[in-house]
Amino acid sequence: MKAQVRTLEGGIAKDIELPELFSEEYRPDLIKKAVMALQSTRRQAHGSHPYAGIRSSAxxxxxxxxxxxxxxxxxxxxxxxxxxxxxxxxxxxxxxxxxLIKEINQKEKQKAFRSAVAASVNAELIKGRGHNFDGPVPVVLEDKFESIDKTTDVISALTAAGVFHDIERAKESRKVRAGRGKMRGRRFKQRKSLLIVTSDSPLRAAGNLAGVDVVTVDQLNVEYLAPGMLAGRLTVWTESAITRLEGR
Structure with missing residues (x-):
């Protein structure tokens, strides 16, 4: 499978060969299992007091x-x-x-990761998640993208790549959460938009864009690629990130 490396202005710089894991079969069952195992590690043990309700002389x-x-x-x-x-x-x-922690076999975890990466280049799955974009996937930008230090420049590059519409969609989805969660530090709900994957250091200039997650290849996991256990997230890669992904 090949992909086009785009310039920051939206032009095509060259074509590259994608690593083999981009051709992995789609396994939603393993992706769901891996995300649940990852989320379970954040749960905290809780229980009632041993003497609650029985402190009585009855x-x-x-x-x-x-x-x-x-x-x-x-x-x-x-x-x-x-x-x-x-x-x-x-x-x-x-x-x-x-x-509380759910276990997963190492081979299943690795296959789930490869499957989630492959799902990120499947246009049907990406549209099925509700993402809004123009042009082919995957979206691979030249390495100059990693050195951008202004958010306006990031917006210009993403607009030229045809994926900034998805950030606007996420921004419009922000609403006050129903229920008690809004009293507990989770006042707003907002849809996920782009996942930006770089090689060495996260792109800090994109950190405040609506619904955007910015990670390096080493930080990348199944939950970033499949939020809510639903694979096919619209992902922006840099050329170096694609190269480094072969070692995962």
Whole structure:
């Protein structure tokens, strides 16, 4: 498979041969499994206090009183401690000992990564994710793109490459989140747009563009390539990043 290396002005500099992993078969099942395994490592253990709901002096009355054998408070008949009583313990509370991390075989993880990379050059999958772009994929820019230090220059290069429409789409999608999440530091929701992959250092000038993720080849993982476990993210590569990807 070949790709065109584009200049910052939108012209075609040359053609390059893509590494073999761009021809990997599409495996959405492995991609989903790999993303879930990656996300599970960020989960925190949580559980209720061991004595929550049972800090009471309530005791049962025993048999012969015409009442159920639940613990009852002293000088009264109100039930306590049991799950069906007000203020009682929870029936099946979350346990700290629960295993939250999901495992994945090394070969499955590697194949999922290759499959997600291959999906990033499949125009049908990219359009299926809702991305907006003009021209062929993959989008490979010359290495001068990595040395840009102004956001306006990044916007000009992405516009010339025909992919800036997708950033505008993500910007328009920003809205206030429904529910309690907006009280917990997650006030806004916004669609993902471009993934920009460079060789050595992330392109900081593109960091504040709507929905854009900027990573190096070494930082690249399945979750960046398939947000929400849905592969086919519109990705912008540099020529050096493509070359370095062969070693992954």
């Amino acid at each position: 005791v049962g009355w025993g048999s012969g009183r015409g009442s159920s054998h639940v613990p009852r408070i002293r000088n009264g008949s109100r039930a306590a401690k049991v799950p069906q009583a007000k203020g009682g313990r929870e029936a099946h509370p979350p346990k700290v000992a629960k295993i």
